[in-house]
Amino acid sequence: MPELPEVETIVADLRPHLVGRTIVRCELLFPSIVRHPSPELFASAVAGVRIEAAGRRGKYMQFDCGSGLLLVVHLGMSGQLRIVDATRPVEKHTHAVFTLDDGGQLRYRDPRRFGRLLLGREDELIAANKMPRLGPEPIDPLFAPDQLYGRIHRRRTALKAVLLDQSAIAGVGNIYADESLHRARLRPDRPAASVSRRSARRLHESLRDSLTIAIQNRGSSVDSYRDAWGELGQQQERLLVYGRGGQPCYTCGRPLATIHIAGRTTVFCRRCQR
Ligand SMILES: [Zn+2]
Numbered sequence: 001m002p003e004l005p006e007v008e009t010i011v012a013d014l015r016p017h018l019v020g021r022t023i024v025r026c027e028l029l030f031p032s033i034v035r036h037p038s039p040e041l042f043a044s045a046v047a048g049v050r051i052e053a054a055g056r057r058g059k060y061m062q063f064d065c066g067s068g069l070l071l072v073v074h075l076g077m078s079g080q081l082r083i084v085d086a087t088r089p090v091e092k093h094t095h096a097v098f099t100l101d102d103g104g105q106l107r108y109r110d111p112r113r114f115g116r117l118l119l120g121r122e123d124e125l126i127a128a129n130k131m132p133r134l135g136p137e138p139i140d141p142l143f144a145p146d147q148l149y150g151r152i153h154r155r156r157t158a159l160k161a162v163l164l165d166q167s168a169i170a171g172v173g174n175i176y177a178d179e180s181l182h183r184a185r186l187r188p189d190r191p192a193a194s195v196s197r198r199s200a201r202r203l204h205e206s207l208r209d210s211l212t213i214a215i216q217n218r219g220s221s222v223d224s225y226r227d228a229w230g231e232l233g234q235q236q237e238r239l240l241v242y243g244r245g246g247q248p249c250y251t252c253g254r255p256l257a258t259i260h261i262a263g264r265t266t267v268f269c270r271r272c273q274r
Contacts, residue, residue: 003174005211005220010061014083024099026042051064060131079109079114080230092111144204152203153195158189158190158192174242175222180207186202186203187273218233218234254269
Protein backbone atom coordinates (compact mmCIF):
# COMPACT_ATOMS: atom_id res chain seq x y z
CA MET A 1 0.00 0.00 0.00
CA PRO A 2 1.40 3.42 -0.92
CA GLU A 3 2.52 5.32 2.19
CA LEU A 4 3.81 8.85 2.75
CA PRO A 5 6.97 8.55 0.55
CA GLU A 6 5.11 6.97 -2.37
CA VAL A 7 2.29 9.54 -2.25
CA GLU A 8 4.81 12.37 -1.89
CA THR A 9 6.70 11.11 -4.97
CA ILE A 10 3.56 11.05 -7.10
CA VAL A 11 2.39 14.50 -5.96
CA ALA A 12 5.82 16.02 -6.63
CA ASP A 13 5.85 14.48 -10.13
CA LEU A 14 2.32 15.66 -10.93
CA ARG A 15 2.66 19.18 -9.49
CA PRO A 16 4.38 20.92 -12.45
CA HIS A 17 1.93 19.30 -14.88
CA LEU A 18 -1.26 20.00 -12.92
CA VAL A 19 -0.91 23.33 -11.17
CA GLY A 20 -2.48 26.03 -13.32
CA ARG A 21 -4.39 23.52 -15.44
CA THR A 22 -8.17 23.49 -15.66
CA ILE A 23 -10.13 20.23 -15.61
CA VAL A 24 -12.45 20.50 -18.60
CA ARG A 25 -14.24 17.15 -18.23
CA CYS A 26 -14.48 14.21 -15.85
CA GLU A 27 -15.58 10.75 -16.93
CA LEU A 28 -16.27 8.10 -14.29
CA LEU A 29 -15.93 4.57 -15.64
CA PHE A 30 -16.48 3.06 -12.17
CA PRO A 31 -18.55 5.72 -10.38
CA SER A 32 -18.39 4.09 -6.89
CA ILE A 33 -14.72 5.06 -6.66
CA VAL A 34 -16.13 8.51 -5.76
CA ARG A 35 -17.11 8.59 -2.08
CA HIS A 36 -18.10 12.23 -1.73
CA PRO A 37 -20.32 13.86 -2.94
CA SER A 38 -22.41 11.64 -5.27
CA PRO A 39 -20.57 10.58 -8.44
CA GLU A 40 -22.90 12.79 -10.56
CA LEU A 41 -22.28 15.87 -8.39
CA PHE A 42 -18.57 15.11 -8.27
CA ALA A 43 -18.23 14.90 -12.06
CA SER A 44 -20.18 18.10 -12.68
CA ALA A 45 -18.53 20.08 -9.85
CA VAL A 46 -14.97 19.13 -10.81
CA ALA A 47 -15.44 20.16 -14.45
CA GLY A 48 -14.22 23.72 -14.91
CA VAL A 49 -12.09 23.95 -11.76
CA ARG A 50 -8.54 25.24 -11.98
CA ILE A 51 -5.93 23.40 -9.92
CA GLU A 52 -4.19 26.01 -7.76
CA ALA A 53 -1.86 23.72 -5.79
CA ALA A 54 -0.93 20.06 -5.37
CA GLY A 55 -0.16 18.81 -1.87
CA ARG A 56 -0.32 15.86 0.47
CA ARG A 57 -1.62 15.15 3.98
CA GLY A 58 -0.65 11.71 5.28
CA LYS A 59 -1.47 9.26 2.50
CA TYR A 60 -4.02 11.65 0.93
CA MET A 61 -3.24 13.68 -2.17
CA GLN A 62 -4.93 17.05 -2.07
CA PHE A 63 -5.40 19.15 -5.17
CA ASP A 64 -6.49 22.64 -4.19
CA CYS A 65 -9.24 23.88 -6.53
CA GLY A 66 -9.53 27.35 -4.97
CA SER A 67 -11.75 28.71 -2.16
CA GLY A 68 -10.81 25.76 0.07
CA LEU A 69 -12.27 23.17 -2.30
CA LEU A 70 -10.08 20.06 -2.46
CA LEU A 71 -9.95 17.20 -4.92
CA VAL A 72 -8.69 14.40 -2.68
CA VAL A 73 -7.24 11.12 -3.92
CA HIS A 74 -6.46 8.17 -1.67
CA LEU A 75 -4.74 5.33 -3.51
CA GLY A 76 -5.96 2.56 -1.19
CA MET A 77 -4.07 -0.67 -1.88
CA SER A 78 -3.37 -0.45 -5.60
CA GLY A 79 -4.39 3.00 -6.89
CA GLN A 80 -2.32 4.72 -9.58
CA LEU A 81 -2.68 8.33 -10.66
CA ARG A 82 -0.98 9.24 -13.91
CA ILE A 83 -0.87 11.94 -16.53
CA VAL A 84 -1.06 10.58 -20.04
CA ASP A 85 -1.68 11.85 -23.52
CA ALA A 86 -5.41 11.72 -24.32
CA THR A 87 -4.68 9.61 -27.42
CA ARG A 88 -3.31 6.74 -25.30
CA PRO A 89 -5.74 3.82 -24.98
CA VAL A 90 -7.49 3.67 -21.63
CA GLU A 91 -6.01 0.81 -19.60
CA LYS A 92 -8.12 -1.83 -17.87
CA HIS A 93 -9.20 -0.88 -14.29
CA THR A 94 -9.19 2.85 -15.11
CA HIS A 95 -12.02 4.30 -13.01
CA ALA A 96 -11.79 8.05 -13.60
CA VAL A 97 -10.47 10.21 -16.43
CA PHE A 98 -9.97 13.97 -15.97
CA THR A 99 -9.33 15.79 -19.25
CA LEU A 100 -7.16 18.88 -18.84
CA ASP A 101 -7.19 22.12 -20.83
CA ASP A 102 -3.78 21.29 -22.36
CA GLY A 103 -5.14 18.08 -23.91
CA GLY A 104 -3.55 15.77 -21.34
CA GLN A 105 -5.49 13.44 -19.12
CA LEU A 106 -5.16 12.62 -15.45
CA ARG A 107 -6.26 9.00 -15.05
CA TYR A 108 -7.05 7.07 -11.89
CA ARG A 109 -6.60 3.33 -12.14
CA ASP A 110 -7.12 0.87 -9.29
CA PRO A 111 -7.44 -2.90 -9.86
CA ARG A 112 -8.40 -3.66 -6.24
CA ARG A 113 -10.70 -0.64 -5.86
CA PHE A 114 -9.81 0.19 -2.25
CA GLY A 115 -8.92 3.76 -3.23
CA ARG A 116 -11.27 6.72 -3.25
CA LEU A 117 -11.86 10.11 -4.81
CA LEU A 118 -13.39 12.95 -2.81
CA LEU A 119 -14.34 16.55 -3.51
CA GLY A 120 -15.08 19.07 -0.78
CA ARG A 121 -13.65 21.26 1.92
CA GLU A 122 -11.43 19.46 4.42
CA ASP A 123 -13.75 20.01 7.43
CA GLU A 124 -16.72 18.83 5.36
CA LEU A 125 -14.91 15.61 4.35
CA ILE A 126 -13.89 14.94 7.95
CA ALA A 127 -17.43 15.63 9.21
CA ALA A 128 -18.82 13.23 6.57
CA ASN A 129 -16.37 10.54 7.81
CA LYS A 130 -14.70 10.33 4.40
CA MET A 131 -11.31 11.33 5.74
CA PRO A 132 -9.91 10.97 9.28
CA ARG A 133 -8.68 13.92 11.29
CA LEU A 134 -4.99 13.31 10.63
CA GLY A 135 -2.16 13.61 13.12
CA PRO A 136 0.94 15.73 12.44
CA GLU A 137 3.21 15.19 9.44
CA PRO A 138 6.30 13.32 10.66
CA ILE A 139 8.57 15.05 8.12
CA ASP A 140 7.28 18.54 8.94
CA PRO A 141 10.27 20.53 10.31
CA LEU A 142 7.93 21.79 13.07
CA PHE A 143 7.11 18.26 14.27
CA ALA A 144 9.14 18.02 17.48
CA PRO A 145 10.44 14.90 19.32
CA ASP A 146 8.38 15.81 22.40
CA GLN A 147 5.25 15.91 20.27
CA LEU A 148 5.90 12.29 19.25
CA TYR A 149 6.56 11.35 22.88
CA GLY A 150 3.28 13.02 23.88
CA ARG A 151 1.41 10.98 21.30
CA ILE A 152 2.83 7.60 22.29
CA HIS A 153 3.43 7.60 26.03
CA ARG A 154 -0.24 7.67 27.04
CA ARG A 155 -1.23 4.81 24.77
CA ARG A 156 -1.79 1.26 26.02
CA THR A 157 -1.41 -0.43 22.63
CA ALA A 158 1.72 -1.85 21.00
CA LEU A 159 4.15 0.83 19.86
CA LYS A 160 3.75 -0.12 16.20
CA ALA A 161 -0.05 0.19 16.43
CA VAL A 162 0.37 3.85 17.44
CA LEU A 163 2.61 4.51 14.42
CA LEU A 164 -0.04 2.98 12.16
CA ASP A 165 -2.80 5.14 13.68
CA GLN A 166 -3.31 7.97 11.16
CA SER A 167 -4.83 10.21 13.82
CA ALA A 168 -1.66 9.88 15.94
CA ILE A 169 0.89 10.40 13.13
CA ALA A 170 -0.05 10.85 9.48
CA GLY A 171 1.28 8.84 6.56
CA VAL A 172 3.07 5.90 8.20
CA GLY A 173 1.98 2.40 7.16
CA ASN A 174 3.35 -1.09 7.53
CA ILE A 175 6.59 -0.59 5.59
CA TYR A 176 7.89 2.54 7.29
CA ALA A 177 6.61 1.56 10.76
CA ASP A 178 8.80 -1.59 10.64
CA GLU A 179 11.72 0.30 9.09
CA SER A 180 11.75 3.16 11.58
CA LEU A 181 11.31 0.88 14.62
CA HIS A 182 14.30 -1.14 13.45
CA ARG A 183 16.40 1.99 12.98
CA ALA A 184 15.35 3.18 16.44
CA ARG A 185 16.20 -0.27 17.91
CA LEU A 186 12.71 -0.51 19.47
CA ARG A 187 10.53 -3.64 19.51
CA PRO A 188 7.27 -3.11 17.63
CA ASP A 189 5.27 -5.08 20.22
CA ARG A 190 6.41 -3.26 23.33
CA PRO A 191 3.71 -1.16 25.03
CA ALA A 192 3.81 2.37 23.64
CA ALA A 193 3.60 3.70 27.21
CA SER A 194 6.92 2.02 28.10
CA VAL A 195 8.91 4.17 25.65
CA SER A 196 11.12 6.73 27.40
CA ARG A 197 11.47 10.31 26.27
CA ARG A 198 14.99 9.44 25.08
CA SER A 199 13.80 6.46 23.01
CA ALA A 200 10.99 8.58 21.58
CA ARG A 201 13.62 11.06 20.41
CA ARG A 202 15.46 8.21 18.67
CA LEU A 203 12.21 7.05 17.07
CA HIS A 204 11.46 10.61 15.94
CA GLU A 205 14.81 10.78 14.15
CA SER A 206 14.51 7.31 12.63
CA LEU A 207 10.97 7.97 11.39
CA ARG A 208 12.17 11.07 9.59
CA ASP A 209 15.23 9.27 8.23
CA SER A 210 13.22 6.28 6.95
CA LEU A 211 10.67 8.52 5.24
CA THR A 212 13.06 11.06 3.72
CA ILE A 213 15.44 8.39 2.40
CA ALA A 214 12.45 6.62 0.82
CA ILE A 215 11.33 9.88 -0.81
CA GLN A 216 14.84 10.37 -2.22
CA ASN A 217 14.60 6.86 -3.67
CA ARG A 218 11.11 7.52 -5.09
CA GLY A 219 9.28 5.08 -2.83
CA SER A 220 9.04 1.31 -2.39
CA SER A 221 7.50 -0.80 -5.15
CA VAL A 222 6.84 -3.80 -2.90
CA ASP A 223 3.35 -4.30 -4.33
CA SER A 224 1.75 -2.55 -7.28
CA TYR A 225 3.09 0.94 -6.53
CA ARG A 226 4.28 2.90 -9.56
CA ASP A 227 5.12 6.59 -9.81
CA ALA A 228 3.20 9.10 -11.93
CA TRP A 229 5.02 7.84 -15.04
CA GLY A 230 4.34 4.17 -14.34
CA GLU A 231 7.93 3.53 -13.20
CA LEU A 232 9.07 1.52 -10.16
CA GLY A 233 10.52 3.15 -7.05
CA GLN A 234 13.95 2.08 -5.77
CA GLN A 235 13.54 1.95 -2.02
CA GLN A 236 12.32 -1.69 -2.02
CA GLU A 237 15.90 -2.81 -2.72
CA ARG A 238 17.12 -0.92 0.36
CA LEU A 239 14.60 -1.94 3.01
CA LEU A 240 16.20 -3.12 6.26
CA VAL A 241 13.47 -5.40 7.64
CA TYR A 242 10.15 -5.03 5.79
CA GLY A 243 9.45 -8.19 3.76
CA ARG A 244 12.65 -9.84 5.08
CA GLY A 245 11.21 -12.17 7.76
CA GLY A 246 13.54 -15.16 8.33
CA GLN A 247 16.43 -13.48 6.52
CA PRO A 248 19.53 -12.34 8.44
CA CYS A 249 19.50 -8.97 10.20
CA TYR A 250 21.96 -6.63 8.47
CA THR A 251 23.35 -5.58 11.87
CA CYS A 252 23.70 -8.82 13.87
CA GLY A 253 23.12 -11.62 11.35
CA ARG A 254 20.33 -13.31 13.33
CA PRO A 255 17.19 -14.30 11.38
CA LEU A 256 14.55 -11.58 11.54
CA ALA A 257 11.36 -12.49 13.43
CA THR A 258 7.82 -12.24 12.04
CA ILE A 259 4.83 -11.50 14.29
CA HIS A 260 1.40 -9.90 13.82
CA ILE A 261 0.42 -6.56 15.29
CA ALA A 262 -2.94 -4.90 14.63
CA GLY A 263 -3.52 -7.55 11.97
CA ARG A 264 -0.36 -6.58 10.10
CA THR A 265 2.68 -8.73 9.39
CA THR A 266 5.55 -7.27 11.39
CA VAL A 267 9.24 -7.99 10.94
CA PHE A 268 11.92 -7.09 13.49
CA CYS A 269 15.17 -8.30 15.08
CA ARG A 270 14.85 -9.88 18.53
CA ARG A 271 18.46 -9.03 19.32
CA CYS A 272 18.80 -5.47 18.02
CA GLN A 273 15.35 -4.18 18.98
CA ARG A 274 14.34 -3.88 22.64
ZN1 LIG B 1 19.84 -7.68 14.58
